[in-house]
Amino acid sequence: MxxxxxxxxxxxxxxxxxxxxxxxxxxxxxxxxxxxxxxxxxxxxxxxxxxxxxxxxxxxxxxxxxxxxxxxxxxxxxxxxxxxxxxxxxxxxxxxxxxxxxxxxxxxxxxxxxxxxxxxxxxxxxxxxxxxxxxxxxxxxxxxxxxxxxxxxxxxxxxxxxxxxxxxxxxxxxxxxxxxxxxxxxxxxxxxxxxxxxxxDWPGIFCLVVGIGSLQYVLEEGSSKDWFDSSEIIWCFITAITFMVAFVIRELKIDYPAVNLRLYRNFNLLMGNGLNLLIGIILNGTLFAFPLFAQLSLGWTATQTGAFMIPGALISIPAMIVVKTLQEKIGLNPKIIIMLGMIMTAVPLILISFSSPDSNSSNFFWPFILRGFGALFMLMPVLGLATAGLTGKDLAQAIGLSNMLRQLGGALGVALMGIYINQENAVVRSSLIGNISQYNPQSTETIASYTQTLQNSGMGPDEATSAAHQLIDSALSKQQLLISYDHSFLIAAFTVLLCVPIVLAIRYKKQPHSKEMDIAH
The missing domain is CATH 1.20.1250.20 (MFS general substrate transporter like domains)
Incomplete structure (x- = not known):
């Protein structure tokens, strides 16, 4: 050979x-x-x-x-x-x-x-x-x-x-x-x-294009169309399921599949792609939520938010060196590296979930630095474990499948985070609004204070009362958003734990090598 x-x-x-x-x-x-x-x-x-x-x-x-x-x-x-x-x-x-x-x-x-x-x-x-x-x-x-x-x-x-x-x-x-x-x-x-x-395999390609395209459309457009309250989303979802099932059946039956799904007989590839999907959900979901949280709840500008994200991205350079050292020089089990990455991803999310109206960039800097390390610790060893032993065209197909699932995971993470925040908003608001009533002395005094201040500035009694209630409603809306986003980060942190059984299931056997095995040109 x-x-x-x-x-x-x-x-x-x-x-x-x-x-x-x-x-x-x-x-x-x-x-x-x-x-x-x-x-x-x-x-x-x-x-x-x-x-x-x-x-x-x-x-x-x-x-x-x-x-x-x-x-x-x-x-x-x-x-x-x-x-x-x-x-x-x-x-x-x-x-x-x-x-x-x-x-x-x-x-x-x-x-x-x-x-x-x-x-x-x-x-x-x-x-x-x-x-x-x-x-x-x-x-x-x-x-x-x-x-x-x-x-x-x-x-x-x-x-x-x-x-x-x-x-x-x-x-x-x-x-x-x-x-x-x-x-x-x-x-x-x-x-x-x-x-x-x-x-x-033209029929297989057609089924994949229609199925995946419809599914991605559902994930991208679902939130703006109230999900399954829209007949368009329902039909696209049915189309996605139908054509994806047809695609899987065809690809497993023919000898020249467009996408070699038989590669999933490789247990590690199956587990690795499942992990890729979950990592995509967690990382993209939180990356979608944080800028909205910072701008809507804390009043940051878009430029402030974008600039803040840069150090967390740049930290991947030293993180890369650390992962390389752990894997190649020390020979640490990649599963341990992934688990460390999960901890470094979950801990910052837990810390961010305790945000208050007084939080500022200094409260998030180190959590995002730690998150940057965690993301690289999770992403890098996963594909290495999943594609171990694959070369050439099988490696190319496996990488395509992994990237597709990570991409779908990202879209799914954004969609799920959006759904959760919207629903949590309603739950939190209904809980908070019960505290604003004539039977709560604190809210009554606050409204009376606002009304008096506004009257002193020249407003009439009715106008001042209406404006005071609007101020209370605005403060309530800001508080409910803050709490909803805090809860979403905490849920994301616990979701990281879903990855643990998959990591433990992946099989790893350290392979010895010698320089004579590699012929350079």
Whole structure:
């Protein structure tokens, strides 16, 4: 059997830099648009509801392509597919910047998402294939750092560009980077050896596109349409379930599946992907909730919130070094590293859940630093354990499945956090409002004090009384939001515990290695 060779030196460095640059380009673009939606909607004349499609279209295209990227890589060749994905993403970015109409922009965002989905999984497999198995954690750590840093820097970068230039430049900035990345990709990315050109499973692809696309639409748009009170969401959910079941049945029956679900016979891959789903729910759900909490409950500006998130993202660099040392130098069991990551993720959430109206950035700085460490400690070893022993086309397919589940987990986390906060708001308000009555001396005195102050400022008795009640209602609303978000962070902390049985179930056996096993070229 021919020995597997791995790149070294400058060749490996160029490969890794090319792949991580492309991944960062895609990951930043998932969030860079969020803070510019108001300016975009004003420029192209779209409503608040309509402009949300700029984000939804990208997410749907992303999650459709990610699981198929392994098959496309095998069919077209990894070099051609990766370079084409970068070129498609870059070209779509240019067209997004030139768009003057909502639906033209949505169309090009969808095309951009198709290119981005191909970039994300293929770049990860390129990085992992650049290292021998016993050093694969290095590749995972480099990729994981991009996964964390990219979405965190997106809002800050988007806000700065929009404030100082125009929203079009959040897309134009991709052009020089994408062009250089496409050149480097075509020049240096190798094709996988020994891979036969597969048959295309068109019915399977159709079922996946309709099923996953419908599910992502439900998760993205459900909250704005009151979930299952909307017939549109109900039909999309039924469609998602029907086509996903059809997809699974077909893929398990045929010899040339678009997505090789038989890989889930690998117990570790099954457990690892389940863990990926839960991690996506926890990390994305809390990342969605905190900016809203800071702005609505504590009065932070969008710029303050975005800037605050940066140190927690940058901490992934020293965290990367720590994880690499623990795995490669000390040889610590990856399951222990994941469990440490869970603790470092849960503890900050518990601390944040005790926030008060007087809380400020200094109260959250160290919890977010600890969370940054925890996120990397969880993310990195998971994929390494799940894909242990997989190489070539099986590795590419496994990475596509893992990324798809993490992406769906992120959308699910945002949706679940939104549902919980909305429902908790109603529960907390009904509990608090009972304290405001004529039978509560404290509330009566507060209303009387407000009324008197307003009358002294020139208001009439009736007007002052009405304004006093509005002030009380405003204070109540702010308090209920604060309590609801505190409860949501506490629930997220306990949700981390759901990951423990999965981690314990993953099988780990330390593999000895020798340098003679790796032939560098």
């Amino acid at each position: 021919e020995a597997i060779t791995y790149p070294t030196g400058a060749k490996r460095a160029i490969l890794v830099v090319t792949a991580i640059s492309c991944a960062l380009l895609e990951l930043i673009d998932t969030t860079v648009v969020n803070v510019s939606l108001r300016e975009i909607s004003g420029s192209i004349g779209a409503t608040t509801t309509e402009i949300a499609w700029v984000i939804t279209a990208y997410s749907i295209a992303n999650v459709i392509v990610i699981p198929l990227s392994g098959m496309f890589s095998n069919f077209f060749g990894r070099k051609a597919y990766f370079t084409s994905s970068v070129a498609l993403f870059t070209m779509a970015s240019l067209m997004c910047g030139f768009s003057t109409n909502l639906w033209i922009l949505v169309f090009w965002r969808f095309i951009q998402g198709l290119g981005g989905g191909g970039i994300l999984s293929t770049s990860q497999s390129i990085i992992m294939d650049s290292f021998p198995p016993h050093k694969r954690s290095t590749g995972l750590i480099i990729y994981g750092m991009g996964v964390i840093i990219g979405p965190s820097f997106g809002p800050v970068l988007g806000g700065y560009i929009t404030d100082n230039f125009s929203w079009n430049w959040i897309f134009f900035i991709n052009i020089p980077i994408g062009t250089m990345a496409a050149y480097l990709s075509w020049s240096h990315v190798p094709d996988l050896s020994g891979v036969e050109k597969p048959r295309i």
